[in-house]
Amino acid sequence: MIKAVEAAEHNAGMKSQTVADHDGNGHSAAAARVVRVRVLRQDAPGEESYWERFEIPYVANMNVISILQQVAAQAKSRDGRRVAPVAWDCNCLEEVCGSCTMLINGRTRMACSALVDKLLEESADEIELRPMSKFPVVRDLVVDRGRLFRSLERVKAWVPVDDSYDHGPGPRIAPELQEDAYPLSTCISCGCCLEACPQFTKIEAVRREDESAEDFESRRKSAFDSGFVGAHAISQAMLFNGHPTGKMIADERLEALTAQGGIQMCGNAQNCVAVCPKSIPLTRSIARAGRAATVWAIRKIFDR
Amino acid sequence: MTANDPSPSFLARHQFLIYRLFSLAGLVPVGAFLVVHLLTNASVLAGPGTFQSRVDMIHSLGPLLVPIEWAFIFLPMLFHAVVGFVIIANGMPNVGSYAYVGNVRYTLQRATGMIAFVFIIWHITQLHWLGTPFGGGRFDPHHATSSAAITLRPLLVSLLYAVGVLSTVFHFSNGLWTLGITWGIWTSPAAMRRANWISIAIGVLLGGAGLGALGGMRSVDVEQARAIENRMDDVKRMLEGGQSPLDGHQPQSRSPEVRTTKPHTAPVVPTSGPASPTPPGA
């Protein structure tokens, strides 16, 4: 909750951080209000994590990004110690780049669209920020989501065009098909679906001392490939298997979806669709992939 | 698994097939058996005679019963259970953070799977002849109702059965719904919702059948049931071998009551549980 803390109660470090000298982003009436945040920090991979608490001035219409920007600017913990700014990923700040996923009050979501006023309704005392738990922590709230992109390679999430020269327009597509495909194509690769999926578990590869970068990369990839490919990749596979040109390699995608860590790993908890910030019909894609895999497996047995 | 492991294990290579067989096994034969079993048991509500005749029908398979039981019930169930435990071990339930209905069901599916596993082992040990070496095996196919009723008579046993049966039924009917997604039978959210109603209806029906059977067994008059069973048994033997009912009972049943008492007239004395021979509902 927003504490109506008297200015006198602020420690010395906080006094200089009133809204007024912070370029009028909000209301002067809010100068005395503060937002309390607790961040689960970790200095580097393999290090112990620890909680650090911050207190920052409340500004109207704040989101978690503006909290973290303020945390970076003041670089002081609640008890007044000078601390390094919290590291976190962000870019577009309008929920379309997929960078700023984190656990906010225990739930995976985008920091940019997480409004402080609403978060304070959830947990009155303090907002809690943690890094995603299914990806290796790089530092603080920054995680390595390389596996997410590797999954897109696994399912060959692309249209296999011959080249980028001029061959006229693409295939004609019925508006119904476009309307079906478009939502799937708005996936921002944020990883919320993976974070919330009870079947998607963390794989962390650590480079060995005697290992070359290339060896590590290939070991890391095959470790990823043994794990669940994830709802986002299943959905992308269905997107491209529905495209007139994309479906020319539909079998290769189904081969990938039925390999180790494929569609069978789905446990139908359906958290993916519940947490997806873009409301992508992921469970529909999963069920369609299930059907395609069924048909494909039967064909594979009887058609060869 | 790491890159140092160039050839993935058999299980890893055939993960899709194994998981799909696992899913299928849950429906047929295991699920199908569950349905038949619960409906058969529920027939006790129509009287011990009805139930007995259903049991007799099953046992008319004679020596074929054992291989059929193994091939279509025990082995598929064991396979379903083993793979199920692998799946459970590889998942990380998070219903605490994401208390969505789907996630609660996901968690319950795993919990009820484990309960069902324990329950079924207990149930088999207690009633099926396989449990005889462990002090169980109390079901007498010639005295189907009475032997079952006696076993289920203790309240605690009945309560545990209720939990076990309901868990199994939830696991089956919820599994039916997820199976439809897994195999791609219902794909749109709307279709999933419709299928969900159907699976709920099936669940309620089977749950009713299971609880009905349980209640039916508990409310049966054991003396009367036994009398009916004996009459039916005599008729059967007459039809089979032309023998007089007075020739006595073939000691083919392993039911302890049968072994320790004379047929037809002997009072029924349970060998364990509450000492009172008072029939339920008396």
Next chain:
Amino acid sequence: MAQPRVLVIGGGLAGLSATMRLAELGASVDLVSLVPVKRSHSVCAQGGINSVNALTRQQGDNEWKHFDDTVYGGDFLQHQPPVKEMADWGPRIVDLMDRLGVPFNRTPEGFRDQRRFGGTLFKRTAFAGATTGQQLLYSLDEQVRRWEVEGKVKKWEFWDFLEPVLDDAGRCRGAICQDLVTMQFRAFPADAVIIATGGCGLLYGRSTMSMVCTGSAVSRAYRAGAWYGNGEFIQVHPTAIPGADKLRLMSESARGEGGRVWVPKTPHDPRDPRDIPEVERSYFLEERYPKYGNLVPRDIATREIFDICTTEGLSVEKDRLCVYLDLTHVPRETLDRKLGGILEIYEKFQGVDPRVVPMKIFPAVHYSMGGLWVDYEKSSTGGLVEGSPRNQQTNIPGLYAVGECDYQYHGANRLGANSLLSCIFSGLFCAPGVIAGVDARGKKAADESSRLFESGLRREEERHQSLLARTAGDENPYDLHQQLGNLMTRVATVVRRNEQLVAAYAEVCSLEERWRRCAVSDSGNWTNQNVVFTKSLGDMFPLAKLVLKGALQRDECRGAHYKPDFAMPGLHATDLVEKRREAEQWCDRFEANTRRWLKSTVAKCGVGGEPEITYEDVDTSLMSPRPRLYGLVGGEMIEEVWKERQKLAGVSGDGQEKQPAYAGSAS
């Protein structure tokens, strides 16, 4: 012969299209990006991509008209051959993106649907929902991923470009970059380096741009000797949602569907807007432009909203400049049907339902028309010579620039839905020339002595270490950035005044001085975002200076650059003869101004980072400049006079004089 090795900096539309085409042409590409390329700023583009298409062609449209609209919209400040080439390529590019799987909206028959955008009469704009930029970027990202799997492309995501490496002859031989996770430095020898790092919105603190749009890569190239063109031309979008962290776009369609812009007549009226009676509201756009109302052209809307808040002090809020954009009178059902998507954005980020409560909006910096100066080779038909190494090459041989970070295509003002086209076009088009340039050079970067790279690495490491050592300074980089942003927003956006620009230049110099004293709060060497930000803040000052100086020196109004002191007002006279005389004078002044100012600003980084500004003639060989008269009082008379003069001079006056014959299909 070894395959050429090309380093591409930036993975937005331009960087990815260049990478895709280069890989296809056989080059090995290293793709360096601050963020995973799929998260680049191109995802933010909503509207669509312009090109002539089968439908508009049958309505009289052709590539020449697209070229005309672009040049006219840009107030003639672009060299015309590259723009012509881009317009010619438009249909091919949209076809290509269609083939790559972009889910363009469809007509019932299955063709691509098109909408009409500002600055044209034709439905030229293909679109994919409200996220066309995202969809285009994804399809290129997918193709590049495919090339990555094939081993032709290696991505270096979370890497920062620090400086180009030039050999003794001044030719670019690669670059020094830094891993933003491990903070390790690495030299990337390359036969060519392509910068595709987008705009520099962060110069203005908060803008509609993403957090990576610091302009630092461009600034680093600029300090290494690359020229910067038309820096003072910054597009400001009239309606954005102010936020503490960023200004998010509110599409023009909100006004198109009946949205009314107003402010309370009492400054900072504390009442709920719904409780303020009509008589106490000022619908200032409707009052001042009765003919166009809320749908006045973008630059006018921007200027008026800016003016009412700053000059007249009628901002809705005291601490934050904004006006109301009111849709509450429109039936909810209509809003949901026509504006659902954009209203949801407002609701999501403001937590307020714009169907019930008027939105608060304010103009925001949106696009940099200016950027690195790049060359081109003109063809005999007025377009470009395909495959020429000069195309998109900066003044540093071997260093190229494409996309928003080049200055080539949008002149003084960018037309809506043209940015996506220019990004993809410049990326695709430059690739063969880049390779031809490598082949012509003969000597490969790999042959270069390691001395060059070692000294670059050393320099960057020292720079980095000296920043890390600054833990005791008294300045906070985040506060400095905010001050820079506020300053730039105040003086170098919508309205520019010389005295303000002079003062601002001095202030930027003092901010830069203070930056040298700023402390890093994180002295560690692992994922140190603090030091990376501080470094990029330091890179903003040279750019801010060239923007200010360019704006200061350009004493005219052109496109996005508006100086009230040099505006050419409409005609006052009511008497016809007098009016005619005024129109003649107006045209005289216009011609004089064109002679004086129709020139690209070219900034070179001088001693101490001070910009040295020169001017370059604009190639207007295809179409002669004509006045933009939209909304000007007496515009009809001026147009009449102008056409007469052009007739005398032997041209038609509407720019169609040099139009080549276009066949009915794409060339």
